Amino acid sequence: MADSPDAQFRIRLYHDGKIALGPGRVALLEAIERTGSISGAARELKMSYRRAWLLMDETNSAFAQPVVESTEGGAAGGGTRLTETGRLVVAHYRRAEELAFKAATAEIAVLKKLIRD
Amino acid sequence: MADSPDAQFRIRLYHDGKIALGPGRVALLEAIERTGSISGAARELKMSYRRAWLLMDETNSAFAQPVVESTEGGAAGGGTRLTETGRLVVAHYRRAEELAFKAATAEIAVLKKLIRD
Numbered sequence: 001m002a003d004s005p006d007a008q009f010r011i012r013l014y015h016d017g018k019i020a021l022g023p024g025r026v027a028l029l030e031a032i033e034r035t036g037s038i039s040g041a042a043r044e045l046k047m048s049y050r051r052a053w054l055l056m057d058e059t060n061s062a063f064a065q066p067v068v069e070s071t072e073g074g075a076a077g078g079g080t081r082l083t084e085t086g087r088l089v090v091a092h093y094r095r096a097e098e099l100a101f102k103a104a105t106a107e108i109a110v111l112k113k114l115i116r117d
Numbered sequence: 118m119a120d121s122p123d124a125q126f127r128i129r130l131y132h133d134g135k136i137a138l139g140p141g142r143v144a145l146l147e148a149i150e151r152t153g154s155i156s157g158a159a160r161e162l163k164m165s166y167r168r169a170w171l172l173m174d175e176t177n178s179a180f181a182q183p184v185v186e187s188t189e190g191g192a193a194g195g196g197t198r199l200t201e202t203g204r205l206v207v208a209h210y211r212r213a214e215e216l217a218f219k220a221a222t223a224e225i226a227v228l229k230k231l232i233r234d
């Protein structure tokens with residue numbers, strides 16, 4: 001994570017004036033990867049299924065290729081997994097955050113010293 | 118600015134679980150520097166005077182030293198200016214943003230290529 005309790009970094013990418021990618025969507029993609037479904041991810045992030053579904057639908061539309069896709073279900077029904085594009089998106093976003101945070105560390109340390117203890 | 122129309126960077130610093138510094142407060146400090154008053158800055162940022170005053174009051178409390186101070190007024194009444202701490206805060210925040218943005222540029226370029234044209 002590129003966050004500490006006292007400093008937070010947020011990168012947002014836009015498409016057509018609307019958010020294409022930001023911290024919430026990346027966290028949702030990672031939760032889908034872990035849980036294998038939008039409903040599992042929504043539960044993990046304490047978000048409604050409807051909100052999670054809409055966020056993924058918007059994200060799929062913002063990218064040239066979808067970021068998630070359905071998987072064939074057995075008796076338990078289908079799930080959702082990240083596409084190759086989805087995995088790339090998560091990896092490059094987290095790397096961008098990490099590099100940004102590292103580059104700004106010294107300046108942020110100066111700012112923290114100016115903040116009240 | 119560390120922003121482009123399609124990518125936005127946000128750094129927030131916290132004190133006691135509350136925002137001490139973020140993009141809105143830094144923009145307000147810069148507007149106070151330009152206009153010489155909280156009311157002028159509020160007008161420039163299309164924010165109520167009350168909101169601008171409260172934001173500066175909270176920011177003053179979050180830092181070990183105040184970030185703004187009153188100036189003696191002539192016939193026109195007093196104004197507000199940045200303290201030495203206020204100027205340092207703005208400079209280091211903008212530098213942090215700039216370094217962060219630069220460090221993440223290549224990764225963000227990859228992400229932009231994945232976004233629909």
